[in-house]
Amino acid sequence: MAQLRIGYKALQDYLTYLLGQLGTSYSDAQVVAEVLVEGELCEQYEYGVRLLDSFYLLCQAQRLDPVAEMEVTYQMPSTATINARGGFGPVAAKKAMQLAMEKARTTGVAWVAVTNSNPFGLATYYAQLAAEQGMLGFAMSNSAPVLAPYNSTQRMLGANPIAIAMPGQGKTVVVELNTASMSTMQVQTKVESNQRLPEGVLHDAMGQPTVDPSTLSRGGAMLPFGSSLKETAYMGYSLACIVDLLCAVLGGASFGPYVPPIVAYMPLPPQENGHGFGHLLGAVRMDGFQSGNQSVGAVNSWCNTIHAAKGIQGTSGVSIPGESLAATRVRNQKEGVVLAEETLRQLNRMAGELGARLLEEGEEVGAGSEPLQRKG
DSSP: OOOEEEOHHHHHHHHHHHHHTTTOOHHHHHHHHHHHHHHHHTTOGGGSTHHHHHHHHHHHTTSSOTTOOOEEEEEETTEEEEEOTTOOHHHHHHHHHHHHHHHHHHHSEEEEEEEEEOOOOOHHHHHHHHHHTTEEEEEEEOOSOOBOOTTOOSOOBOOOEEEEEEEOSSOEEEEEEESBSSOHHHHHHHHHTTOOOOTTSEEOTTSOEEOOGGGGGGTOEEOBTTTTSTTTHHHHHHHHHHHHIIIIITTTOOOGGGSOOSSTTSOOOSSOSSOSEEEEEEEEEGGGSSSTTHHHHHHHHHHHHHHTSOOOTTSOOOOOTTHHHHHHHHHHHHHOEEEOHHHHHHHHHHHHHHTBOOOOTTOEEOTTOOOOBOOO
């Protein structure tokens, strides 16, 4: 089976249709599809279409409710908590950011926690929702444990994603990172291509450093970023801790080793402490610190100053965080999204089981293509 190139709008329509076959409302299906396609556009594939297969299998295992009725269970003027009721993470996170922005318009700053959720995909998607409205946006989530704490061999924390988007005038600074040195999908890709890892990414079940990526499936653990140097290892670990605390403890989600696995075949933790994945979304008005557009204008001044830094010979020079991601996104919007062979196989397996039209290998589907139900 070969790869497939497809227009991103056609892919959104197709995923929306598939999600509808699970009983998901059209509006919720659109949100999930849009977030997953955003992962593909930005070439952050661990947050792209592959995530749909995990969602589908979790639905089959009755660990994800595709028709969950989410609700605000607690709120104050500038804070709130949403119970996702075991539903789709992207739907819950978008609702949370929309509520945070609504509150921030009155209070200046607002934070909304989400509990009892599932993975929410690409964190930058939500942070940029706020930036598009002229606000400073924050988005973070905890995740299933793959990281070992500093000086431990046991998986206790997730490779938790964080995104911050700060708008200027026609510019947005977007910072995106997670608390591991590498994503689990990147490690798996190394396994599939029989490549070794850089130092400081993994250690084995005994806590010994290793460059063998297959160690992760044999009781090894990922290391927080900065672990290639002992002097900096504590930094990544500390960030992983604070994200877990903010995303789980504030709203009542599961924390640390109690976060449920994203793959349906793995057993749930033997005991529950909190409920599901936790997210934290924040919005801050840019005029909350200086009158008018002074802060927004200062963002442009900052960007221009950093851009002017002398570059190293042989490199492309200095770029602002988020620029390369934005360029990748624009290119893939124009040229179409390329679905890898394994992603296409997973998607077609799901489509076949749901009685939907399959995506043919090697075909090119334009942005106006309409997904059709499979005949016969």
